[in-house]
Amino acid sequence: MRRMLLVLLLMVGVVFSVSQSAEAGRKKDGRADGGALNYGEYGRPSTLDPITSNEMISLRLTELIFNGLVGINEKQQIVPELADKWEIAAEGRTYTFSLKKDVTWHAKEGEEAKPFTADDVIFTYKIMMHPKTVTALKTMFAFIDNAEKVDDYTVRFTLKRPILNALAKFSFKIIPRHGPSNPLYLTREDAFVQNPIGTGPYILKNITADREIVLVANENYFKGRPHIDKFVSKPFADQNIMTQALMFNAIDMIVLVNPRDIPEIQGDKRFILQPYNALSYSFFGYNMRNPLLADKRVRKAFTCAVNRQEMLDSFFNGQGTIISGPFAPGSWAYNLDVQPVPFDPEKAKALLKEAGFTQGADGFMQKDDKKLSLSLKVPIEKESEAVKRVVLAFKNYLKNIGVDIKVEFKEWQAWKEDVFLEHDFDVVFASLVFDDSADISSLFHSAEIGPHKYNFIGYSNLEVDGLIKEGKDTLDHEKRRTINRKLHAILAEENPYTFLWTLTNYAAYHKKVRRVAIHPYKFFSFADEWFMPEGEQK
Amino acid sequence: MKPIALVLSRELVITALLLLGVSFVVFIILFLSPGDPFSVLLEGQMSSDAAREGLREALGAPKAWYSQYLAWLFNILHGNFGTSIRTGLPVSGELLRVGLNTLILTIGSMLVTLLIAVPIALYSAARGMNRVSWPLTMFAYVVSALPVFWLGYIVLYVFMHKFGLFPVFSGTGQRFGMLYSLLPIFVLGVGNGTISEVIRYLRDEMGRVMAEDYIRTARAKGAPVWKHSFKEGLLIPVTEIISSKIPFILGGAVIVEQVFNWPGMGRMAWQAAQDRDFPVIMGIAIMAAVFVRMGSMFQRVVYVMVNPRASKE
Numbered sequence: 055m056r057r058m059l060l061v062l063l064l065m066v067g068v069v070f071s072v073s074q075s076a077e078a079g080r081k082k083d084g085r086a087d088g089g090a091l092n093y094g095e096y097g098r099p100s101t102l103d104p105i106t107s108n109e110m111i112s113l114r115l116t117e118l119i120f121n122g123l124v125g126i127n128e129k130q131q132i133v134p135e136l137a138d139k140w141e142i143a144a145e146g147r148t149y150t151f152s153l154k155k156d157v158t159w160h161a162k163e164g165e166e167a168k169p170f171t172a173d174d175v176i177f178t179y180k181i182m183m184h185p186k187t188v189t190a191l192k193t194m195f196a197f198i199d200n201a202e203k204v205d206d207y208t209v210r211f212t213l214k215r216p217i218l219n220a221l222a223k224f225s226f227k228i229i230p231r232h233g234p235s236n237p238l239y240l241t242r243e244d245a246f247v248q249n250p251i252g253t254g255p256y257i258l259k260n261i262t263a264d265r266e267i268v269l270v271a272n273e274n275y276f277k278g279r280p281h282i283d284k285f286v287s288k289p290f291a292d293q294n295i296m297t298q299a300l301m302f303n304a305i306d307m308i309v310l311v312n313p314r315d316i317p318e319i320q321g322d323k324r325f326i327l328q329p330y331n332a333l334s335y336s337f338f339g340y341n342m343r344n345p346l347l348a349d350k351r352v353r354k355a356f357t358c359a360v361n362r363q364e365m366l367d368s369f370f371n372g373q374g375t376i377i378s379g380p381f382a383p384g385s386w387a388y389n390l391d392v393q394p395v396p397f398d399p400e401k402a403k404a405l406l407k408e409a410g411f412t413q414g415a416d417g418f419m420q421k422d423d424k425k426l427s428l429s430l431k432v433p434i435e436k437e438s439e440a441v442k443r444v445v446l447a448f449k450n451y452l453k454n455i456g457v458d459i460k461v462e463f464k465e466w467q468a469w470k471e472d473v474f475l476e477h478d479f480d481v482v483f484a485s486l487v488f489d490d491s492a493d494i495s496s497l498f499h500s501a502e503i504g505p506h507k508y509n510f511i512g513y514s515n516l517e518v519d520g521l522i523k524e525g526k527d528t529l530d531h532e533k534r535r536t537i538n539r540k541l542h543a544i545l546a547e548e549n550p551y552t553f554l555w556t557l558t559n560y561a562a563y564h565k566k567v568r569r570v571a572i573h574p575y576k577f578f579s580f581a582d583e584w585f586m587p588e589g590e591q592k
Numbered sequence: 593m594k595p596i597a598l599v600l601s602r603e604l605v606i607t608a609l610l611l612l613g614v615s616f617v618v619f620i621i622l623f624l625s626p627g628d629p630f631s632v633l634l635e636g637q638m639s640s641d642a643a644r645e646g647l648r649e650a651l652g653a654p655k656a657w658y659s660q661y662l663a664w665l666f667n668i669l670h671g672n673f674g675t676s677i678r679t680g681l682p683v684s685g686e687l688l689r690v691g692l693n694t695l696i697l698t699i700g701s702m703l704v705t706l707l708i709a710v711p712i713a714l715y716s717a718a719r720g721m722n723r724v725s726w727p728l729t730m731f732a733y734v735v736s737a738l739p740v741f742w743l744g745y746i747v748l749y750v751f752m753h754k755f756g757l758f759p760v761f762s763g764t765g766q767r768f769g770m771l772y773s774l775l776p777i778f779v780l781g782v783g784n785g786t787i788s789e790v791i792r793y794l795r796d797e798m799g800r801v802m803a804e805d806y807i808r809t810a811r812a813k814g815a816p817v818w819k820h821s822f823k824e825g826l827l828i829p830v831t832e833i834i835s836s837k838i839p840f841i842l843g844g845a846v847i848v849e850q851v852f853n854w855p856g857m858g859r860m861a862w863q864a865a866q867d868r869d870f871p872v873i874m875g876i877a878i879m880a881a882v883f884v885r886m887g888s889m890f891q892r893v894v895y896v897m898v899n900p901r902a903s904k905e
Contacts (some may be wrong), residue, residue: 098863100678242680263689263854291850291859293747467868468626502636 081278089591090284093307094296098289101247104227117578120227120252146216155209157276160257172203177231184239255280255582281585307563331574336485337551342512353549355405360451361397374557379542387492389542401543419456427458428480433469495522513550566590595900607885618877643844670695674871694856704781713794733788740844744851776852784844786837801825831894835887
């Protein structure tokens with residue numbers, strides 16, 4: 055009996071000491087820690103660092119592993135992250151960040167955790183901008199002139215010229231100076247890109263033979279230990295199988311549900327379907343180098359001829375928003391006064407006749423005895439099924455107004471070569487991501503016409519050029535808003551693109567995961583707050 | 593020189609030449625196909641000319657096609673398959689990992705094919721067409737006409753919706769996951785379309801051997817017929833047909849790997865082709881060619897062991 059008491063006392067002692075040491079990093083919101091979240095991804099990530107990686111699967115992982123100087127909260131406001139506070143001086147040309155002092159890098163086993171300092175920030179900036187670093191980020195940060203270390207916990211960035219919303223750009227992820235083996239530049243051959251070290255809520259533990267990526271909670275995370283113990287990213291080669299894996303509880307979450315599978319998941323009470331904005335849009339773009347398409351009446355006729363709502367409803371279960379311009383609907387830049395052109399095939403025909411076309415005996419429009427016949431080039435992507443339907447519907451809509459569309463499906467790289475390099479197309483179907491600062495200069499400014507540039511349709515309009523420049527130069531948010539509203543109206547009238555829609559993405563997860571907030575683009579930004587109630591952790 | 597050594601050395605020379613040819617053809621196809629790995633690395637961003645220039649600087653300016661090929665060949669001869677452009681990981685390690693998985697899948701499915709086909713073939717060779725062998729043969733013919741992608745999805749569907757099981761091996765971490773790996777092996781074994789050919793070929797060969805004089809002699813003096821006919825009537829035809837069917841089975845494996853989430857070569861090839869990941873594509877092409885050659889080498893060795901005179905042919 056006495057011995058049992060002793061054992062009991064010992065056990066209590068052990069439990070007490072364990073709970074005390076774990077207490078240090080815990081969040082003080084009273085929610086349960088523990089559980090593992092297995093999430094399914096369609097495909098495998100390329101690299102796991104924030105600099106060389108450039109696709110969504112990697113982006114989501116780096117969001118769990120790394121932090122930026124500033125972050126964005128659920129209300130889309132800029133909040134401190136690795137930086138405590140900041141000062142903007144010299145009329146918006148210098149940004150001075152004071153860094154948090156208690157942040158440490160993820161420690162490898164048996165090693166002491168290294169502290170995060172200003173050197174790491176400078177290092178990240180330098181390595182990112184090094185000409186030999188393989189990254190797509192360089193152009194985004196070309197606005198920074200110089201970065202300097204003031205002291206161990208202060209850094210100062212000098213901008214080439216003041217720009218609007220510069221602060222948001224300092225959310226780029228910081229990597230440690232002791233991370234990459236080459237201190238000058240980073241390529242995908244560096245071991246660091248598969249074995250990243252960050253400051254974020256989760257630490258990369260290992261990658262299994264099946265290429266599952268296992269992340270474990272960072273006990274010393276500076277915002278408090280994340281609630282869920284483990285995140286596992288599981289690659290799937292087939293979207294149907296991934297959905298079935300969710301239905302059979304083999305995974306707990308799908309970050310992007312195949313639109314076709316939405317009804318199946320919706321009908322199941324075990325799961326929650328959560329919408330988040332895709333922040334990308336689809337469009338048909340017209341090559342201005344073709345004299346027929348240089349006439350804006352023709353382009354407008356095409357926009358009138360397509361029934362966008364019908365396509366959205368029947369191909370995407372109506373999960374999206376029809377747009378009339380190149381800005382994210384609901385954002386400050388979007389002009390709600392510009393309504394999408396309504397579906398009106400009669401008006402479309404009238405416009406074509408106005409442009410000098412006559413309807414021939416075969417039903418097709420013609421001018422100077424030449425049939426109005428155009429090529430449409432479409433990239434074959436992974437989720438090509440819905441794309442195919444949209445494209446064929448487009449062909450039929452235009453046939454109704456007497457336009458012959460020849461659809462050519464091209465393999466992705468071949469398509470890019472045709473569109474961006476050779477400019478060999480009449481019409482393209484494509485999707486783009488909205489620029490986060492509503493900057494459309496690369497798409498519509500005439501200086502951006504040329505091989506590998508994004509104004510691939512060759513759109514050139516002096517008024518638009520002027521407005522874009524004015525908008526970029528101004529520091530007045532209201533003025534920029536007015537300019538963007540004007541740009542939106544002009545582009546909607548000119549129809550260089552037939553803007554289609556922005557789709558709503560859905561994440562699906564088991565309802566045992568609570569307090570799930572999703573960043574519309576980066577996804578896992580708030581994952582350290584997610585939790586699973588005790589008793590439901592499996 | 594021993595017959596086997598002679599055959600092996602001859603086969604090895606052929607293999608080396610063949611691999612050289614395969615690598616050259618694959619390289620030329622890759623070189624001529626549109627798109628380059630540079631644009632893949634900058635995917636998803638507005639890539640400026642400056643960024644592209646920097647990339648070229650980092651990865652080295654592209655050389656003329658022949659020097660690219662020769663450099664690759666030189667590295668291969670030193671056992672270096674290069675690193676993946678997409679992930680930066682060494683190709684050889686990745687190849688070994690996925691190659692092993694694919695090997696398990698293909699060898700396993702070949703065993704399944706043989707387990708089904710050989711008994712049917714032997715039975716009908718011995719007894720002729722009767723009430724048992726005819727339906728069995730017909731059944732095997734019908735089954736081997738089923739396309740493998742269809743069979744895969746049907747089997748999955750039945751397991752999920754009828755039995756309430758989730759028979760996907762990789763990425764699920766469930767109990768009995770290993771057992772589920774038998775399912776894709778079975779599907780590929782049945783669906784690779786070779787069962788009917790194995791049956792027909794074996795039956796004919798066995799029938800031919802059974803009619804030979806030495807079998808008649810064996811039968812007359814009461815020696816076991818099966819033992820005498822085994823080498824000529826079963827072993828050689830089986831190795832022959834297996835080695836000639838390896839390319840088809842590898843092709844089917846691509847689909848089965850996709851359907852069952854099997855982390856093998858086919859899936860990797862699919863991804864690499866989309867990314868223009870040259871070193872990986874080349875590695876996989878070489879690996880597949882090695883598999884095929886290994887099959888025919890095996891067949892030659894068996895043949896010469898059975899009949900040493902053949903090494904002089």
